[in-house]
Amino acid sequence: MLIGRKKMGTYAVEIQRLSIQLMGAIVQGLGLCPMHLQEKLGAGLQFMALNNYPQGSSRAGDTVGLAPHSDIGFITILLQSSPGLEVTHHDDGGVWTPVPAIPGALHVHLGDHLEVLSNGRLRSLLHRAILNTDEERISIASIHGAAIDEKVGCAEELVDERHPRMYRESSFHDFLDFLPTNVKAYRRFVETLKIDSA
Numbered sequence: 001m002l003i004g005r006k007k008m009g010t011y012a013v014e015i016q017r018l019s020i021q022l023m024g025a026i027v028q029g030l031g032l033c034p035m036h037l038q039e040k041l042g043a044g045l046q047f048m049a050l051n052n053y054p055q056g057s058s059r060a061g062d063t064v065g066l067a068p069h070s071d072i073g074f075i076t077i078l079l080q081s082s083p084g085l086e087v088t089h090h091d092d093g094g095v096w097t098p099v100p101a102i103p104g105a106l107h108v109h110l111g112d113h114l115e116v117l118s119n120g121r122l123r124s125l126l127h128r129a130i131l132n133t134d135e136e137r138i139s140i141a142s143i144h145g146a147a148i149d150e151k152v153g154c155a156e157e158l159v160d161e162r163h164p165r166m167y168r169e170s171s172f173h174d175f176l177d178f179l180p181t182n183v184k185a186y187r188r189f190v191e192t193l194k195i196d197s198a
């Protein structure tokens with residue numbers, strides 16, 4: 001499948017617009033002032049991954065195309081050409097749930113920096129991609145976060161005596177520095193930011 005450069009550009013702009021709307025609603029839902037993210041997201045980073053997976057063999061069972069991980073950033077908006085994306089909840093013992101591929105539907109999940117910003121009220125989502133045994137598969141993941149060197153910490157409004165600060169602040173750059181150290185036993189980046197895990 002060929003995606004024209006112009007179409008991709010339009011898609012990127014529209015998805016960025018959508019991410020700001022969604023983040024506005026999320027920030028409001030957390031009881032934070034909408035201005036809170038205006039500066040962070042307005043001048044923020046949009047990172048797009050265009051993933052192309054080969055067709056999987058039906059004899060091999062579930063072949064992992066992209067290993068389990070959570071995304072950095074606040075939210076990820078993802079479009080998939082066919083089924084393959086799977087998610088797991090933190091407390092269900094590693095059971096993977098497939099995300100249906102509904103034509104034209106966008107899948108949205110939360111990233112590590114939203115978990116930090118919300119001081120743990122929201123959790124980032126562990127997900128992976130399985131090879132589709134019927135066809136080659138394409139997904140476009142658009143990750144929306146703060147600028148590369150901008151430190152993201154817990155929102156002050158969400159820190160009090162009953163809710164002590166749970167995470168150290170970090171930037172996207174810090175995440176990139178962490179990546180090469182996270183090869184053998186995978187940990188969500190956000191786990192390494194927990195103040196009591198230092």
Ligand SMILES: O=C(O)CCC(=O)C(=O)O
Pocket residue numbers: 049051066071078080084085086127128129138139141
């Ligand atoms: O291919 C998928 O469905 C997942 C892609 C993904 O998780 C990513 O690019 O971060």
Ligand SMILES: [Fe+2]
Pocket residue numbers: 069070071076127141
């Ligand atoms: Fe991802």
